[in-house]
Amino acid sequence: MSARRRVVITGIGAITPIGSTREGLWAGVRAERSAVRTVSRFDASIFRSQNAAEVNDFRPADHLDARRAKRLDRYGQFAVVAAQQAVADAALDLAREDRDRVGVMMGTALGGIGYAEGQMGEFVRGGLRAVDATLALAVFGGAGSCNVAIELGVTGPNSTNAMSCASGTIAIGDAFRQIRDGYADVMLAGGAEAPLSTLCFGAFALIRAMSTRNNDPARASRPFDRDRDGFVMGEGAAVLVLEEYARAVARGAPIIAELLGMGSTNDAHHMTAPLPDGAQAARAMQLALTDARVAPHEIGYISAHGSSTPLNDPSETLSLHRVFGAHARALAISGTKGYHGHALGASGAFEIAITALALRERWLPPTVNLEHPDAACDLDFLPGTGRAVAVEHALSNSFGFGGINASVVLRRAG
Numbered sequence: 001m002s003a004r005r006r007v008v009i010t011g012i013g014a015i016t017p018i019g020s021t022r023e024g025l026w027a028g029v030r031a032e033r034s035a036v037r038t039v040s041r042f043d044a045s046i047f048r049s050q051n052a053a054e055v056n057d058f059r060p061a062d063h064l065d066a067r068r069a070k071r072l073d074r075y076g077q078f079a080v081v082a083a084q085q086a087v088a089d090a091a092l093d094l095a096r097e098d099r100d101r102v103g104v105m106m107g108t109a110l111g112g113i114g115y116a117e118g119q120m121g122e123f124v125r126g127g128l129r130a131v132d133a134t135l136a137l138a139v140f141g142g143a144g145s146c147n148v149a150i151e152l153g154v155t156g157p158n159s160t161n162a163m164s165c166a167s168g169t170i171a172i173g174d175a176f177r178q179i180r181d182g183y184a185d186v187m188l189a190g191g192a193e194a195p196l197s198t199l200c201f202g203a204f205a206l207i208r209a210m211s212t213r214n215n216d217p218a219r220a221s222r223p224f225d226r227d228r229d230g231f232v233m234g235e236g237a238a239v240l241v242l243e244e245y246a247r248a249v250a251r252g253a254p255i256i257a258e259l260l261g262m263g264s265t266n267d268a269h270h271m272t273a274p275l276p277d278g279a280q281a282a283r284a285m286q287l288a289l290t291d292a293r294v295a296p297h298e299i300g301y302i303s304a305h306g307s308s309t310p311l312n313d314p315s316e317t318l319s320l321h322r323v324f325g326a327h328a329r330a331l332a333i334s335g336t337k338g339y340h341g342h343a344l345g346a347s348g349a350f351e352i353a354i355t356a357l358a359l360r361e362r363w364l365p366p367t368v369n370l371e372h373p374d375a376a377c378d379l380d381f382l383p384g385t386g387r388a389v390a391v392e393h394a395l396s397n398s399f400g401f402g403g404i405n406a407s408v409v410l411r412r413a414g
Contacts, residue, residue: 005245007245009242009258010254011086011240012089013240014082014236015085016343017056032365033368034339034368035341036221037054039201040054040056046202047202050212051217052201052232052233054234060081063080064080068080075114076147076192078144079239083151083190084151086241087188092186094154101156103175103186105178105187106167106191107172107348108192109162109165110194112143114194117200141160145158148239156178157175157178166345167191167345167346168347168398169396170264170348173264173408175189179243186241190237190239190346191350192236193237193343193344209231211228212230219369221308221341221368223338224306225374227371230308231307231308231337236340238353245258257356260292261294261408262291263407264404264405265281266403268280272401274315278315278317279322280403281316282319282320285320285407288395288407292409296325297327300391301333301364303335303336303354307342314376314377317376320333333367333379338367355394364386365382370382370383394412
């Protein structure tokens with residue numbers, strides 16, 4: 001195996017509730033406003049939870065020709081268009097690349113299940129002839145990474161993981177290792193999710209995982225706040241271009257940030273509840289720090305998972321105390337799901353993109369809607385407004401159903 005190689009982020013593609021494109025995403029972050037509203041995609045009145053963070057400015061025809069748009073469901077469209085954006089943002093000319101050394105890794109919790117749900121309705125109404133003949137090609141999670149590869153003509157490593165809400169982070173971490181260990185030179189990596197359909201949404205409402213602050217949607221997602229009552233579902237995609245450092249420098253690529261390490265663990269405890277003491281979440285962070293060769297005291301900012309659920313936020317706080325000890329009090333920490341909701345497998349990719357931009361712009365986003373800090377969440381979670389500060393190293397956390405924990409370490413470019 002080759003020696004460890006440096007890996008940098010040179011492009012970001014984003015389709016999110018707070019903004020599409022890299023510039024739109026960052027403008028949405030700087031606006032310090034929530035994108036959560038009452039669901040408009042379907043009638044949610046039958047559910048206890050009726051809020052979501054929707055992507056309302058995405059029109060497939062603006063990005064894809066009619067034939068390509070028709071063969072992709074919303075999940076696939078999000079993945080492909082975010083990847084196209086990322087390649088353009090990185091000024092990456094794929095015609096000049098060895099396509100065998102360019103790969104794709106994506107994460108998603110539900111893939112095309114929302115589309116399959118809609119097609120079931122078509123079947124009930126019109127029989128088999130009413131069903132989209134390409135349904136089988138859209139419904140599986142791997143449709144995201146495979147369609148990105150087809151669209152861009154890249155033949156390197158390709159995979160999609162479905163590790164719940166940590167999927168996007170795991171995809172980026174795995175892609176980082178492909179380059180670091182010499183198996184690829186360029187990777188497109190991130191997450192995509194299109195879960196805003198009646199039953200996909202309703203499944204989470206049935207287990208009472210989502211907020212019921214239906215009379216005040218914009219304040220429903222409130223990580224680390226004492227009045228939080230569940231997460232708010234979102235949708236979208238974020239894809240990063242990762243490159244080996246020396247080749248990125250040689251081609252004059254715009255380096256946004258550097259990836260240094262990744263760690264992942266499993267609680268082996270419960271399908272929805274995290275370990276109360278945060279031990280395995282802490283171990284994922286420690287593994288990422290060890291992999292990055294960064295000491296805990298060198299971290300200046302944490303992008304928290306911050307799901308706004310009663311159990312996750314205190315558990316994450318405990319895990320931060322475990323890893324960082326006395327230094328935890330000096331950390332700037334924020335959870336950005338108050339902005340963009342929880343897009344399940346895409347959320348980690350949103351948050352790593354935001355963290356990379358925060359390092360570059362030297363401005364840390366606040367935890368939107370953190371108005372009454374929970375006594376059990378006793379760290380500096382940046383309530384109110386963002387903070388202008390230069391941070392050298394950051395860590396981004398993602399934790400998911402099934403007890404999945406994933407963390408990555410980033411360094412500011414320059």
